[in-house]
Amino acid sequence: MRIVVAPDSFKGTATAASVAQAVGDGWLAERPDDDVVLVPMADGGEGTLDAFATAIPGAVRVPVTVTGPAGTPVDAHWLQLPDGRAVVELAATSGLPLLPSLTPDTATSRGFGEAIAAALDAGATGLVLGIGGSASTDGGRPVLEALGLDGAGLRALPPLGVTVLTDVTSPLLGPTGAAAVFGPQKGIEPSRVAFFDEQLAAWAARFPSVDPATPGAGAAGGVGFGLLAWGATLARGADGVAEVLGLRDAVQGADVVITGEGRFDGQSAAGKVPSVVHALVSTHAPGARTILVAGAIDAPLDDFAAAASLTVLATQTTGEPADALADPLRFATIAGQRLARMA
Structure with a gap:
C-alpha cells in the first residue's frame, strides 16, 4: 500500500x-x-520555515539575531527562496516557547519585525510570513515599529507583496478576539482580558481604514491586524503550505x-x-x-x-x-x- x-x-x-x-x-x-x-506539514506556526526549506530546492537559511519575546537576544533564521521571496516564522523569533515564564504585560513581537526588516535589507522581493505560536498580545505594534512606524515611516511593501499564513480566523477584539481566546495561554488572567482588549482597541483606532473585525486580525495576539495595517494579505496557513509542498499530488x-x-x-x-x-x-x-x-x-x-x-x-x-x-x-x-x- x-x-x-x-x-x-x-x-x-x-x-x-x-x-x-x-x-x-x-x-x-x-x-x-x-x-x-x-x-511534514505546517499551518503558519512552528515548523513553517522547515516545511518550505524541505519542499523548495535552493532555499537558503539566513541567520539573524533579534529581540526575543522576553526582550533578550534570540538567534533565529529566515529563509531565502530562489524566486527572491523570503519566509519568516514568528514562532522562531517571538514564540511562546522562547519565554522563560509567562509575561503577558511585557512579552513582545518586536523580534519578528526585526527579522522581516533583515530580510528586506537583504533584498527580499516578497514575503511569506507564518504567524502562529506567538508569545504576546501586543497587536503587532512592535512589529510595525521595527519596520519604521513612529520613525521615518513604515517601509514600503516589497514588489511581490506580503502573504501572511495563519490558522486563526479570530477578529482582533471582543469575546472571540485575541485577548479573550488566546490570552489565557499567554498568562492573561480572565479578570484582565478587558484591559488588554481596551489596549488593542486603542491601537486599532490609529488605523481607521483597517477593520479589526477582519478574520485573522486577532492572530498572533493581534500581529495579524498589524500586518493588515501594513498592507499584507492574510491567507489560511495550512492551505498555502500544502500547495507549496505539493500535497495534493502526493x-x-x-x-x-x-x-x-x-x-x-x-x-x-x-x-x-x-x-x-x-x-x-x-x-x-x-x-x-x-x-x-x-x-x-x-x-x-x-x-x-x-x-x-x-x-x-x-x-x-x-x-x-x-x-x-x-x-x-x-x-x-x-x-x-x-x-x-x-x-
Whole structure:
C-alpha cells in the first residue's frame, strides 16, 4: 500500500518532520513492504520555515539575531527562496516557547519585525510570513515599529507583496478576539482580558481604514491586524503550505493518509492541518482512508477512518499519560505500529 504521513508539529514537544518519521517508522516496522511517503506539514506556526526549506530546492537559511519575546537576544533564521521571496516564522523569533515564564504585560513581537526588516535589507522581493505560536498580545505594534512606524515611516511593501499564513480566523477584539481566546495561554488572567482588549482597541483606532473585525486580525495576539495595517494579505496557513509542498499530488493514489497535531480539539476544524489534509484527501483521493494521530483528542473525529491518541497509548503502555508529553516520538512510533496492524 501507499501511505502518506502529513502531520503538523506537536507544538513545544516535537517537530512535524520528527513526528512524520516516527509514525512512518512504526508503520514500516509492521508492514515493511509498504510505500511510506513523509510530507511534514505546517499551518503558519512552528515548523513553517522547515516545511518550505524541505519542499523548495535552493532555499537558503539566513541567520539573524533579534529581540526575543522576553526582550533578550534570540538567534533565529529566515529563509531565502530562489524566486527572491523570503519566509519568516514568528514562532522562531517571538514564540511562546522562547519565554522563560509567562509575561503577558511585557512579552513582545518586536523580534519578528526585526527579522522581516533583515530580510528586506537583504533584498527580499516578497514575503511569506507564518504567524502562529506567538508569545504576546501586543497587536503587532512592535512589529510595525521595527519596520519604521513612529520613525521615518513604515517601509514600503516589497514588489511581490506580503502573504501572511495563519490558522486563526479570530477578529482582533471582543469575546472571540485575541485577548479573550488566546490570552489565557499567554498568562492573561480572565479578570484582565478587558484591559488588554481596551489596549488593542486603542491601537486599532490609529488605523481607521483597517477593520479589526477582519478574520485573522486577532492572530498572533493581534500581529495579524498589524500586518493588515501594513498592507499584507492574510491567507489560511495550512492551505498555502500544502500547495507549496505539493500535497495534493502526493495523496493521489494513496491508500492511507495519516495526519495529526499535538491536540485535536474544537479549533482544529478552523483551518488547522488535520482539517486541511482531510479535505484535500476527500477531494483528490476519495478512495483513501484518512487517519489522525494526536497527542490528545478532545473533539469528535467526524469522518476520520481511525485515530490514535498518544496520551491514551501512554496510559495503556506505561500507565502514565504524562509520558506522551515527555517522549512523544516513542508513542508516535507505537501509534504507527498499531495503525499498521489495522490496515
